Amino acid sequence: MGLSKRGLVVQKFGGSSVANPERIKKVAERVVKYRKRGHDVVVVVSALGDTTDELIDLASKVTDDPSEREMDMLISTGEQISCALLAMAIQKLGVPSISFTGAQVGIITDTTHTKARIIDISASDRIKEQLKEGKVVVVAGFQGISIKKEITTLGRGGSDLTAVALAKALGAGICEIYTDVDGVYTADPRIVKDARKLPKISYDEMLELASLGAKVMQARSVEYGKRYDIPIHVRSSFSDAEGTVICKEAKSMEKIDVSGVALQKDEAKITICDVPDKPGIAATIFRELGANNVVIDMIVQNVGRTGTTDVSFTVVSEELAKTIKVAKRVAREIGAGEVIKDESIAKISIVGIGMRSHAGIAARMFNALAARKINIGMISTSEIKISCVINKKYAETALKALHDEFGLKKANKEK
Amino acid sequence: MGLSKRGLVVQKFGGSSVANPERIKKVAERVVKYRKRGHDVVVVVSALGDTTDELIDLASKVTDDPSEREMDMLISTGEQISCALLAMAIQKLGVPSISFTGAQVGIITDTTHTKARIIDISASDRIKEQLKEGKVVVVAGFQGISIKKEITTLGRGGSDLTAVALAKALGAGICEIYTDVDGVYTADPRIVKDARKLPKISYDEMLELASLGAKVMQARSVEYGKRYDIPIHVRSSFSDAEGTVICKEAKSMEKIDVSGVALQKDEAKITICDVPDKPGIAATIFRELGANNVVIDMIVQNVGRTGTTDVSFTVVSEELAKTIKVAKRVAREIGAGEVIKDESIAKISIVGIGMRSHAGIAARMFNALAARKINIGMISTSEIKISCVINKKYAETALKALHDEFGLKKANKEK
Numbered sequence: 001m002g003l004s005k006r007g008l009v010v011q012k013f014g015g016s017s018v019a020n021p022e023r024i025k026k027v028a029e030r031v032v033k034y035r036k037r038g039h040d041v042v043v044v045v046s047a048l049g050d051t052t053d054e055l056i057d058l059a060s061k062v063t064d065d066p067s068e069r070e071m072d073m074l075i076s077t078g079e080q081i082s083c084a085l086l087a088m089a090i091q092k093l094g095v096p097s098i099s100f101t102g103a104q105v106g107i108i109t110d111t112t113h114t115k116a117r118i119i120d121i122s123a124s125d126r127i128k129e130q131l132k133e134g135k136v137v138v139v140a141g142f143q144g145i146s147i148k149k150e151i152t153t154l155g156r157g158g159s160d161l162t163a164v165a166l167a168k169a170l171g172a173g174i175c176e177i178y179t180d181v182d183g184v185y186t187a188d189p190r191i192v193k194d195a196r197k198l199p200k201i202s203y204d205e206m207l208e209l210a211s212l213g214a215k216v217m218q219a220r221s222v223e224y225g226k227r228y229d230i231p232i233h234v235r236s237s238f239s240d241a242e243g244t245v246i247c248k249e250a251k252s253m254e255k256i257d258v259s260g261v262a263l264q265k266d267e268a269k270i271t272i273c274d275v276p277d278k279p280g281i282a283a284t285i286f287r288e289l290g291a292n293n294v295v296i297d298m299i300v301q302n303v304g305r306t307g308t309t310d311v312s313f314t315v316v317s318e319e320l321a322k323t324i325k326v327a328k329r330v331a332r333e334i335g336a337g338e339v340i341k342d343e344s345i346a347k348i349s350i351v352g353i354g355m356r357s358h359a360g361i362a363a364r365m366f367n368a369l370a371a372r373k374i375n376i377g378m379i380s381t382s383e384i385k386i387s388c389v390i391n392k393k394y395a396e397t398a399l400k401a402l403h404d405e406f407g408l409k410k411a412n413k414e415k
Numbered sequence: 416m417g418l419s420k421r422g423l424v425v426q427k428f429g430g431s432s433v434a435n436p437e438r439i440k441k442v443a444e445r446v447v448k449y450r451k452r453g454h455d456v457v458v459v460v461s462a463l464g465d466t467t468d469e470l471i472d473l474a475s476k477v478t479d480d481p482s483e484r485e486m487d488m489l490i491s492t493g494e495q496i497s498c499a500l501l502a503m504a505i506q507k508l509g510v511p512s513i514s515f516t517g518a519q520v521g522i523i524t525d526t527t528h529t530k531a532r533i534i535d536i537s538a539s540d541r542i543k544e545q546l547k548e549g550k551v552v553v554v555a556g557f558q559g560i561s562i563k564k565e566i567t568t569l570g571r572g573g574s575d576l577t578a579v580a581l582a583k584a585l586g587a588g589i590c591e592i593y594t595d596v597d598g599v600y601t602a603d604p605r606i607v608k609d610a611r612k613l614p615k616i617s618y619d620e621m622l623e624l625a626s627l628g629a630k631v632m633q634a635r636s637v638e639y640g641k642r643y644d645i646p647i648h649v650r651s652s653f654s655d656a657e658g659t660v661i662c663k664e665a666k667s668m669e670k671i672d673v674s675g676v677a678l679q680k681d682e683a684k685i686t687i688c689d690v691p692d693k694p695g696i697a698a699t700i701f702r703e704l705g706a707n708n709v710v711i712d713m714i715v716q717n718v719g720r721t722g723t724t725d726v727s728f729t730v731v732s733e734e735l736a737k738t739i740k741v742a743k744r745v746a747r748e749i750g751a752g753e754v755i756k757d758e759s760i761a762k763i764s765i766v767g768i769g770m771r772s773h774a775g776i777a778a779r780m781f782n783a784l785a786a787r788k789i790n791i792g793m794i795s796t797s798e799i800k801i802s803c804v805i806n807k808k809y810a811e812t813a814l815k816a817l818h819d820e821f822g823l824k825k826a827n828k829e830k
Binding site: 021025055058059061062063064066067070071076077083084089091092098099101103104149 | 499
């Protein structure tokens with residue numbers, strides 16, 4: 001038997017989709033439905049609901065400082081359990097199935113325990129053999145085996161990465177990510193009621209949205225998909241509705257100015273005042289902050305009074321206290337003035353590959369905010385993104401204003 | 416660094432010894448004590464207390480007919496969890512440690528899922544390397560990897576087998592089995608109050624006792640130890656007391672007539688009456704029973720009336736109903752008479768390598784029973800064992816009588 005005519009699909013189900021035996025059976029039904037339509041199916045699963053937390057809890061009762069190597073040994077069992085159970089549930093429906101650990105299908109990683117990187121998939125033939133025999137192959141997500149033959153785990157979003165990497169290794173036509181959201185929206189639908197689900201989005205736009213805090217997918221799985229051109233279909237495991245396909249840019253996408261707007265409220269702004277305006281002074285400040293593991297988001301160097309300048313930057317709120325401490329020390333060392341913090345900020349962003357070819361997008365954004373009397377504190381831009389820092393109290397107003405301004409409802413309908 | 420001067424010891428801890436984080440910490444303390452005395456230590460662990468049952472329960476909620484291959488995939492996670500936790504607990508005490516799955520240390524098995532046989536240990540070098548680095552190596556018991564690269568489990572007593580096989584592969588001086596009994600006794604101490612713990616027992620005696628229902632160790636681990644001459648020290652995980660060493664026969668052992676007495680009350684006797692006394696007739700009966708998966712223990716062909724004979728045999732009580740059914744059909748086919756069952760039997764046995772060289776042991780056994788007016792129904796013997804079937808109501812009396820007759824308290828003191 002050769003591979004099926006309808007092509008190979010890789011489907012990944014997250015922890016909430018396989019939280020208990022009932023849900024595992026539901027997943028089995030969905031998988032079998034695909035198989036019966038004629039697809040070859042490879043399924044990647046995360047650990048059952050709370051399993052990983054329970055294992056971490058067990059470890060914490062044994063030691064307060066577990067080695068990362070042993071943590072990987074421990075928590076990788078979660079996915080091994082769920083993949084065996086799913087294979088059983090599929091068999092129960094009369095469809096042959098077999099489960100594999102990451103090591104068994106040769107998901108080779110580096111040795112960075114608890115957040116390893118995939119280097120290669122060395123035993124995809126083992127999967128292909130089983131597919132040829134008509135089996136649904138279930139692979140434990142989130143785990144691999146290092147070049148030193150140790151069990152590793154891939155860190156946050158690891159099972160997504162397993163799925164995308166397998167799709168690449170096996171030459172699958174698509175990688176489906178089943179999750180508890182049903183796709184990517186033009187804005188957070190909890191805030192913007194008329195936000196629309198995007199049928200398609202480009203890898204780059206998704207990457208910008210991921211960095212803006214959209215929890216749909218971790219950036220590194222999207223990057224992997226982009227590098228090898230694997231379309232990723234993000235959809236709900238609780239419905240049959242189509243979700244959002246993350247894919248290569250298409251001409252049609254460029255017609256749209258902006259694909260989505262995003263809001264982040266978990267950042268704070270710090271300003272070091274009266275910094276001597278000398279070459280290399282900014283480098284000194286940010287080198288010191290970096291050496292203390294402070295991750296900076298936006299940076300603005302304001303034109304200040306003669307001979308001095310104000311340097312502002314944002315960090316995530318939970319790093320604020322640590323950052324203030326470092327910033328004050330640096331300020332003293334370089335002979336700068338006081339250090340001011342501002343926690344009442346929000347960051348509002350627009351994302352879209354259309355910006356590359358459409359002029360005036362930034363101006364429209366600033367105008368739309370100005371029309372609502374919303375002051376802009378900082379601005380940063382990338383090729384396909386513009387972010388503005390504003391006062392937190394206008395965050396939702398700004399989000400809706402931009403969603404309207406760029407006609408996101410209408411744009412969505414046109415697709 | 417080379418191996419330690421005090422030699423290598425393999426220690427196996429069962430499920431009750433690692434039932435929870437507190438007990439795992441206790442095991443870690445015990446292991447570290449050995450390590451600090453200068454031993455190299457390899458530890459084999461079973462799954463935490465109820466883990467295996469919980470996993471089986473999960474499977475039963477997904478399917479009523481799980482494939483054995485997937486069951487192995489599922490339940491092998493239990494030992495992976497416990498070995499990772501124990502390695503963490505040892506590390507917490509300041510001693511370097513590393514855990515391995517059965518696959519990682521190359522415990523190669525055949526493909527008989529859920530009760531695989533160990534064929535080879537192909538990666539013992541990986542353990543030796545870690546020992547040389549001063550680490551305590553913790554290995555997941557009960558599991559291996561088949562010649563087809565599938566995860567397998569070894570069935571009942573599997574972790575003991577892992578330990579003995581590793582002791583052989585690594586050239587360990589001793590294999591310690593920590594369990595919830597503290598050794599092998601001259602008789603069941605719950606029945607015979609003055610039963611004594613044996614400091615030593617030969618492999619063959621232990622094998623006879625295992626077949627007589629002593630739950631201390633499964634026969635196959637003892638057989639493995641015997642084949643490769645690995646001394647096995649069975650001892651309590653809850654005390655520091657010495658247990659019983661199962662080892663090669665020593666001259667001193669032969670001085671003792673009988674090492675232990677054993678009692679089984681879970682058998683029933685079946686008699687097929689008036690069997691035509693023709694050649695091949697017994698073969699017919701037992702071939703039919705065997706074809707129906709009835710496992711026979713003792714067989715006695717009584718001298719009967721002219722031309723016919725009575726054939727009696729024992730089976731475990733839970734197989735009685737099935738056996739009667741088969742026996743009645745066979746009796747009809749061969750033209751025998753009625754089939755009688757007797758559930759009021761007990762089997763009492765004496766075991767000891769001294770029997771080989773001491774005459775009159777059997778006579779002493781029969782006399783001791785006769786003196787208490789206990790009638791003997793059936794007798795069977797091996798080179799180092801004599802078993803008698805008696806009425807169940809005399810079981811305890813007989814056990815104590817034989818324990819006294821063969822001076823087991825005294826014999827024990829002499830050792």
